[in-house]
Amino acid sequence: MLQKVVRSAVIDAPIARVWEVLRDFNSHDQWHDVVEKSRIEHGEPSSRVGCVRSFTLKDGNRIREQLIGLSDKDWQSTYCILDATVPLNRYVATVTLKPVTDGDRTFWHWESRFDAPPGREAELRQMVAEGVYEAGFANLRRYLAGGAHAERAHPASGTAAREVRLSRYGGPEELEAVSANAPQPGPGEVRIQQSAVGVNFLDIYLRRGWIPAMLPLPGVLGMEAAGTVIDIGTGVTGLLPGDRVAYLCPQPGSYCSVRTLAARHVVRLPADVDEETAAALLLKGVTADYLLRDLARVRPGTRLLVHAAAGGVGSLLCPWARRLHATVIGTVSSEAKARIAREQGCEHVIVAPDHRFAETVQSLCGGVDVIVDGLGAAAVDGNFGAAAKRCHWISLGQATGPLPPLDPDRLLHKSMSFSRPVVFDYVATPRELQERAQRVWQALAAGVLPPPRIERFALAAAGAAHQRLESRASTGSLVLLP
Numbered sequence: 327m328l329q330k331v332v333r334s335a336v337i338d339a340p341i342a343r344v345w346e347v348l349r350d351f352n353s354h355d356q357w358h359d360v361v362e363k364s365r366i367e368h369g370e371p372s373s374r375v376g377c378v379r380s381f382t383l384k385d386g387n388r389i390r391e392q393l394i395g396l397s398d399k400d401w402q403s404t405y406c407i408l409d410a411t412v413p414l415n416r417y418v419a420t421v422t423l424k425p426v427t428d429g430d431r432t433f434w435h436w437e438s439r440f441d442a443p444p445g446r447e448a449e450l451r452q453m454v455a456e457g458v459y460e461a462g463f464a465n466l467r468r469y470l471a472g473g474a475h476a477e478r479a480h481p482a483s484g485t486a487a488r489e490v491r492l493s494r495y496g497g498p499e500e501l502e503a504v505s506a507n508a509p510q511p512g513p514g515e516v517r518i519q520q521s522a523v524g525v526n527f528l529d530i531y532l533r534r535g536w537i538p539a540m541l542p543l544p545g546v547l548g549m550e551a552a553g554t555v556i557d558i559g560t561g562v563t564g565l566l567p568g569d570r571v572a573y574l575c576p577q578p579g580s581y582c583s584v585r586t587l588a589a590r591h592v593v594r595l596p597a598d599v600d601e602e603t604a605a606a607l608l609l610k611g612v613t614a615d616y617l618l619r620d621l622a623r624v625r626p627g628t629r630l631l632v633h634a635a636a637g638g639v640g641s642l643l644c645p646w647a648r649r650l651h652a653t654v655i656g657t658v659s660s661e662a663k664a665r666i667a668r669e670q671g672c673e674h675v676i677v678a679p680d681h682r683f684a685e686t687v688q689s690l691c692g693g694v695d696v697i698v699d700g701l702g703a704a705a706v707d708g709n710f711g712a713a714a715k716r717c718h719w720i721s722l723g724q725a726t727g728p729l730p731p732l733d734p735d736r737l738l739h740k741s742m743s744f745s746r747p748v749v750f751d752y753v754a755t756p757r758e759l760q761e762r763a764q765r766v767w768q769a770l771a772a773g774v775l776p777p778p779r780i781e782r783f784a785l786a787a788a789g790a791a792h793q794r795l796e797s798r799a800s801t802g803s804l805v806l807l808p
Contacts, residue, residue: 328416331438331451333459337620339470342807343427344683345401346488346784347466348421350503351393352379360384360460365570372503372788378408387411393503395420396785399695400791407440415441425534433565434463487515488808489582490788493544496537498789503546506585511559517586520553524580524604524735525783525804527700527723527789532578533792536728541578547788548806551605552595557738559562564587570595572604574612574759576750581788583808590756593763598771606803607642611766612759612776613722614642616752618650621720621745622696626651631694631712632686633701635672636663639722642775644699645671649774653691657683666801670776681726684711696720703727713740718766721746744787778803 347353352372355364364381366372372379372698380612391555395404403540405648415709426433436459442450445553489506513518529548532541541547547770552572555565565571575579575591594603618624631649634640635656647654656672658664664675674690674750676683681704687694693714699705709719719742721729737744753759769775779802783791791804 327441327447328439329442329447329451330439331435331454332435333436333455333463335460335463336426337432337434337463337467337470338429338432338448339432340430340807341423341469342782342784342787343433344434344466345398345423346503346786346808349373349396349398349763349784349786350692351403351405352378355381355601356610356619358465360457360461365689372710373503394418397787404412412450412453413443413446413452416796419598436462440441442595473731487584488785489546489548490548490785491544491808492533492541494628495533495543496539496687498533498792500533501789501792503786503788506582507565508582509585511557511562511586513560514562514589515559515586516562516565516571516589516592517556517584518551518553518573518592519556519581519584520551520582520808521601522552523548523582523785523806523808524605524609525788525795525797525806526609527548528790529578529581529723530796546579546581548578548582549576550574550605550609551580551585552601553575554606555592556584558589563592565589565592570601570704572601572608572761572763574608574749574753581785581806583785593760596767596771598769600805601741602780602782602805603639603770603778604778605805606638607766607770608763608773610638610642610774610778610803611769613639613749613761614646615745615762615765616749617698617720617722620752621645622698624650624652624654624696628652628696629691629694629714630654631697631709632656632672633674633699633705633800634725636670636801637666638778639698639700641666641670641779641802645776646769647671655690655694657692663801666779677709681705682709684708687712693717698722700724701726702729706730710736710740710742712740716743718743718745719746723795751808780805782807 341684350372362382362384367378370377380390390408391405392776393405404420407417417440422435424433452499487506487508490501491504555569573592630652631735636658644654655674656667657678659679663723667675676686697719700723704726735757781804784805785808794800
């Protein structure tokens with residue numbers, strides 16, 4: 327007769343943090359006391375459906391299990407026993423997580439079905455329920471709280487960490503979560519325990535291999551994160567262990583749980599800005615700042631066209647420009663995004679999934695003075711059509727593909743200017759970074775900038791976050807939680 331075991335528990339940790347651990351099919355020897363050692367056969371990634379883990383229990387039993395289902399959307403994994411010295415025949419188990427909004431905790435549901443030899447049904451049900459599931463709940467709570475794991479996490483030479491590594495350019499499936507080590511900070515450096523990591527389209531360009539000089543392989547993506555300072559190197563001033571901080575760094579490497587980097591890229595967080603908000607906001611907010619102040623030079627009456635107006639940068643740029651009394655026109659790809667764009671400051675919103683917007687722009691305001699374009703190839707003709715005389719076209723990204731070479735004569739036709747800025751050149755000194763970050767925090771506190779809409783993913787689910795961003799289905803900002 328088929329046996330069934332069901333157990334549930336509440337874990338005092340955010341769902342993305344719990345999923346970060348459980349999603350790794352080969353992590354159980356790190357947190358579950360019954361597991362002696364484990365490996366993934368044939369060197370496959372531990373999150374690839376179909377991979378097989380072979381492990382030994384501390385009582386001497388040996389088990390081979392296969393991952394047969396994994397869903398970052400549903401926070402669920404399913405696996406089965408292929409063979410084992412324990413007589414759990416046709417064993418199939420499913421782990422499902424659900425968020426508990428009260429206290430930002432996680433509901434963990436674990437269930438299995440299996441056949442047992444006659445006469446051993448009760449014994450094996452108890453073994454699975456208590457020795458595996460209930461012990462697993464207790465072990466993971468201790469692991470997430472620190473416990474024995476924390477004693478191993480800070481050796482003198484470095485800090486044990488996890489990172490998402492890219493070994494070859496390509497799609498989201500090339501991102502793999504692996505163990506890593508964050509070295510002690512050297513002169514002028516800090517080491518940060520990261521709480522949240524920002525995801526940006528630049529990360530996707532690097533993953534695809536569009537800027538190989540910026541990310542040699544193997545490499546780690548990510549330009550920004552927020553967390554707490556662990557320790558500092560010699561010569562560092564203005565930062566102390568325990569400080570809550572965020573950073574914006576021109577060298578990729580933020581897709582990790584602990585990072586060591588130059589202190590010059592780090593800013594302290596105000597008391598009223600949490601780490602997730604900082605990771606979602608810093609790069610995009612600084613971008614909005616230099617676009618409005620330095621390039622667009624927005625003033626009352628400026629006609630501003632913002633593509634992807636409901637996206638990460640657009641959702642900050644539009645309300646900030648409206649506060650400066652600009653006329654703000656935004657393009658979006660759906661009616662749902664149009665509602666968001668209107669809520670966040672767009673005076674006029676054009677739903678243009680086919681990127682046909684020029685005629686509407688001309689009918690609304692006679693052409694625009696500034697275009698902020700994160701679309702790239704698909705918007706070229708529309709941008710020329712929407713521009714007024716002396717329009718400045720700012721190319722901020724290329725979500726629809728790389729820009730083709732621009733014909734200077736087409737620019738000449740309307741006396742247009744074109745720029746392609748890089749955010750890191752506008753925070754080239756610590757002072758510039760501090761000043762721009764301070765304006766972002768002040769705008770947030772004053773209600774000029776709305777609190778960012780955040781979609782959260784576990785660090786190990788970075789590939790799913792990239793898929794979400796590339797699909798253009800996301801609104802606001804995406805954040806990874808180590």
